[in-house]
Amino acid sequence: MTQARVRAPKILGVATCVPARRFDNVADTTEFTADEVRKVVGMAGVAARRVVDGDTCSSDLCFGAAQKLLDELDIDRSTIDVLIMATQTPDYVMPSSSCLLQQRLGLPTSCAAFDLNLGCSAYVYGLWLAASLLTASPYRRILVLNGETPTRYADRADRSVALLFGDAGSATLLERREAGDETPDWSFVLHTDGAGADDLIIRAGGFRDRFCADTRQHYVSMNGSGVFNFTIRVIPPLVRDTLELAGIGKDDVDCFIFHQSNRFIMNHLVKKLALAPERAPVILEEFGNTGGPSVPLTITQSGFARPADRAARLMLLGYGVGLSWGSALVDVAPDCRIVHTEWPAHG
Numbered sequence: 001m002t003q004a005r006v007r008a009p010k011i012l013g014v015a016t017c018v019p020a021r022r023f024d025n026v027a028d029t030t031e032f033t034a035d036e037v038r039k040v041v042g043m044a045g046v047a048a049r050r051v052v053d054g055d056t057c058s059s060d061l062c063f064g065a066a067q068k069l070l071d072e073l074d075i076d077r078s079t080i081d082v083l084i085m086a087t088q089t090p091d092y093v094m095p096s097s098s099c100l101l102q103q104r105l106g107l108p109t110s111c112a113a114f115d116l117n118l119g120c121s122a123y124v125y126g127l128w129l130a131a132s133l134l135t136a137s138p139y140r141r142i143l144v145l146n147g148e149t150p151t152r153y154a155d156r157a158d159r160s161v162a163l164l165f166g167d168a169g170s171a172t173l174l175e176r177r178e179a180g181d182e183t184p185d186w187s188f189v190l191h192t193d194g195a196g197a198d199d200l201i202i203r204a205g206g207f208r209d210r211f212c213a214d215t216r217q218h219y220v221s222m223n224g225s226g227v228f229n230f231t232i233r234v235i236p237p238l239v240r241d242t243l244e245l246a247g248i249g250k251d252d253v254d255c256f257i258f259h260q261s262n263r264f265i266m267n268h269l270v271k272k273l274a275l276a277p278e279r280a281p282v283i284l285e286e287f288g289n290t291g292g293p294s295v296p297l298t299i300t301q302s303g304f305a306r307p308a309d310r311a312a313r314l315m316l317l318g319y320g321v322g323l324s325w326g327s328a329l330v331d332v333a334p335d336c337r338i339v340h341t342e343w344p345a346h347g
Contacts, residue, residue, distance in 0.1 A: 002188070002189070002190040002191075003187075003188070003189050003190075003241070003245050004128065004132070004187070004188045004190075005185040005186070005187050005188075005245065005246075006128070006131040006132055006135050006185060006186050006187075006188065007131075007134075007135045007177070007185055007186075008131070008177060008181075008183045008184060008185055008186045008330070008331060009130070009131050009134045009135075009142075009174040009175055009176055009177060009186075010174065010175045010176075010177055010183075010333065011172060011173070011174060011330070011331075011332055011333070011336050012073055012075075012141075012173040012174070012175050012336065012337065013069045013072070013073050013171075013172070013173050013336060013337035013338065013339065014069075014170070014171075014172050014296050014299050014300060014332075014336065014337075014338050014339075015065040015066065015068050015069035015072075015170065015171045015172075015296075015300070015337075015338075015339045015340065015341070016065055016168060016169065016170045016171075016293065016296050016297045016299075016300045016301070016339075016340050016341075017061045017062070017064035017065035017068065017168065017169045017170070017171075017340070017341050017342065017343050018050035018061070018166070018167065018168045018169075018287065018290075018297070018340075018342055018343070019050045019051055019052045019053065019056065019061070019167055019342065019343055020050075020342040020343060020344065021050065021051050021052070021053055022048055022049075022050060022051075023048060023049045023050070023051045024047070024048050025037060025040075025041050025046060025047055025048060025049065025163045026038065026041060026047065029162075029163065031156050031157050031162065032159060032162075032163075036159065037163065040159060040163045040164075041163065043262070043263070043264055044163065044164055044262040044263060044264065044284075044289075045262060045263025045264070045266075045282070045284055045285055046163060046164055046166075046262070046263075046284055046285065046288045046289070047285050047286065048285070048286050048287075048288075049151070049163075049165065049166035049167075049287065049288035050166045050167055050168065050287055050288070050290075051151045051166065051167060052149050052151060052152065052167045052343075056149070056167075056343065057089065057090075057091045057097075057149060058087045058089045058090070058091075058097070058147030058148050058149050058167075058169055059085070059087075059090070059091050059097045059100055059101055059104075059147065059169075060169070060343055061147045061149070061167065061168060061169025061293075061343055062085065062087075062097075062101060062145040062146070062147040062169035062170065062171060063101060063104055063105065063169075064169060064341055064342075064343045064344075064345055065145070065147075065169050065170050065171040065341065066101070066105055066143060066145060066171035067105065067345075068171075068339055068341045068345075069171045069173060069337065069339060070105070070171075070173070072337055072339055073173065073337055075141075075173065077105065077106050077107050077108070078107075078108045079140060079141055080107050080108075080111055080141045080142070080143050080173075081110075081111060081112065081139040081140055081141055081142060082111065082112045082113070082130070082133060082139055082141075082142040082143070083098050083101060083102055083105075083107060083111055083112070083113040083114075083142075083143050083145065084098070084113075084114065084115075084116055084126050084129060084130060084142065084143070084144045084145065085097045085098035085101060085113070085114070085115045085116065085145045085146075085147075086115070086116040086117075086118055086122035086123065086125065086126045086144070086145065086146040086147075086292060087115065087116075087117070087122070087145075087146065087147050087148060088117060088118070088119050088122075088148060088291070088321070089147070089148050089149045089150065089152060089153070090115065096113070096114060096115040097115055098113035098114050098115050098145075099113055101113070101145065105143075107143075116129070118292065118321075118322070118324060119148070119200070119291050119292060119320055119321035119322065119324070120259050120261070120291050120292055120294075120318050120319055120320025120321055120322075120324070121190075121259075121292065121318035121319060121320065121322065121324040121325055121326045122146050122291070122292030122318065123144075123146045123170070123172075123292045123293065123295040123296055123316065123318055124188070124190070124295070124316055124317070124318040124326040124327060124328045125190065125318075125324075125326060126144040126146055126172075126292075127144060127172070127174075127186075127188075127316070127328050127330065128188045128190065128326070128328060130142040130144050130174050131174065131186055131188075134174060134175075134176040135176075139176065140175060140176055141173060141174065141175050141176075142173075142174045143171060143172070143173050143174075144171070144172045144173075144174065145169070145170065145171050145172075146169070146170045146172075146292045146293050146295075146296065147168065147169030147170065147293055148167065148168065148169075148290055148291035148292060148293055149167040150165035150166070150167065150220070150289070150290070150291055151165050151166065151167050152167075153202055153218070153219055153220050154219060154220055155216065155219035155220075158219065160222050160224050161219075161220055161222055164262065164288060164289050165288050165289050165290070165291075166284075166287045166288030166289065166290045167290060168287065168290035168291075168293040168294070168297050169293060169343075170293045170296035170297065172296060183311070183331060184246075184331065185246075186328060186329060186330050186331075187242055187245045187246040187327075187328070187329040188242075188326065188327065188328050188329075189238055189241045189242045189245060189326060189327045190325075190326040190327075191234065191238070191324070191325050191326060192322060192323070192324050193230075193322070193323045193324075194322065194323070195323075196226065196230060196322070196323035197322065197323070198221075198223065199222065199223040199226040199227050199230065199321075199323065200220065200221075200222050200223075200227065200320060200321040200322075200323075201220070201221055201321075202217075202218065202219065202220050202221070203217040203221065204217035204218045205218055227261075227320065228264075228265055230319075230323055231261065231265050231269070231319055231320075232265070232268055232269065232272065234319065234325050235269055235273075235317060235319060235325070236269070236272055236273055238317065238319075238325060238326075238327050239256070239273055239315065239317070239327065241327075242315060242327040242329055243329075245329075246329050248329075250273075250275075252313065253279075253313050253314070253315050253329070254279075254304070254305060254307070254312045254313050254314065255279055255280075255281070255302075255304040255305070255312065255313075255314050255315075256273075256275060256279055256280045256314075256315045256317065257280075257281070257295055257298050257299060257302075257304075257314055257315065257316045257317065258280060258295075258298070258317050259291075259292070259294050259295055259317060259318045259319055259320065260282065260283060260284035260287070260288075260289055260290065260294035260297070260298060261284075261289055261319070261320065262284065262289060263282065263284065263285075266280070266282055266284075281298055281302030281303075281304060283297065283298050283301045283302055287301070291320070291321075292318060295316050295317075295318055299314070299332075299338065300338050300339065300340045301340065306332065306334060307334070308334055309334070310334070311331035311332055311333045311334070312331065312332045313329065313330075313331055314329070314330055314331070314332055315327060315328070315329050316328040316329075316330060
């Protein structure tokens with residue numbers, strides 16, 4: 001376990017972007033019977049999903065989110081020092097998606113850009129890395145992008161995943177705070193257990209088995225019961241450890257933003273943690289499980305209560321493929337810009 005308290009940067013804005021195409025699980029699914037679809041929808045809680053068309057990639061969705069955010073903030077793009085792109089669905093094996101996005105967004109060549117290969121915990125890890133860099137370096141601003149297109153690797157004939165996943169991208173702009181700012185430190189707790197790697201895995205396409213003839217191996221394989229047992233085992237202690245690290249109680253957190261895994265898991269966690277439902281918003285009914293970007297997507301779509309006179313304190317929780325899980329206790333100021341858009345952009 002890694003625990004860290006980091007000097008809090010300021011979140012200037014959070015933006016998300018989803019495909020314009022809405023897929024209705026009940027009306028649009030043809031691979032399964034209506035009864036099978038209703039059973040899966042009832043369990044997972046995903047009525048509809050946003051699904052990419054054609055060759056749309058996670059970089060496109062992140063570009064849409066970042067472009068919207070930077071334009072609304074009217075930020076001088078030459079002041080962005082670092083670009084972090086967190087994804088497990090890159091455009092290419094090489095080059096990294098971050099290099100493509102540096103050029104596409106018009107960021108300076110002085111901007112350091114790199115990819116972070118993590119799944120459901122990626123947003124939390126990305127914030128931890130960015131906050132740590134802002135603390136330990138002279139950097140002023142870091143742009144964290146997190147995007148996934150899991151519908152591209154989900155086999156439509158596999159009931160365990162076909163009706164679960166949606167696609168999304170996000171952009172979060174962080175700025176170093178000035179000396180003397182008394183905003184509480186951010187708290188992070190991070191874990192890894194590679195012994196559970198087989199519970200969520202795409203076996204083919206990497207260099208272990210690049211040209212596997214079995215097409216099924218190019219799609220994700222999920223051990224649903226293994227993922228469920230892992231999640232309900234690790235998340236309650238993760239919440240407890242994060243509160244202890246920050247020296248606060250559960251009631252001091254305004255909102256708990258969970259990775260939107262599936263409704264059954266989330267309901268179980270909310271009950272086990274004794275949280276009021278309104279303090280743990282669920283948005284997956286209309287968007288599905290979008291992986292790591294489900295955390296910022298919940299921020300932009302949940303309408304969580306934002307106090308007018310102080311920052312909102314959020315606990316962000318990511319968990320899944322790896323196996324990897326982590327938390328971030330952060331503050332969102334009243335002037336933080338929160339925006340959402342669709343791809344392709346209209347107008």
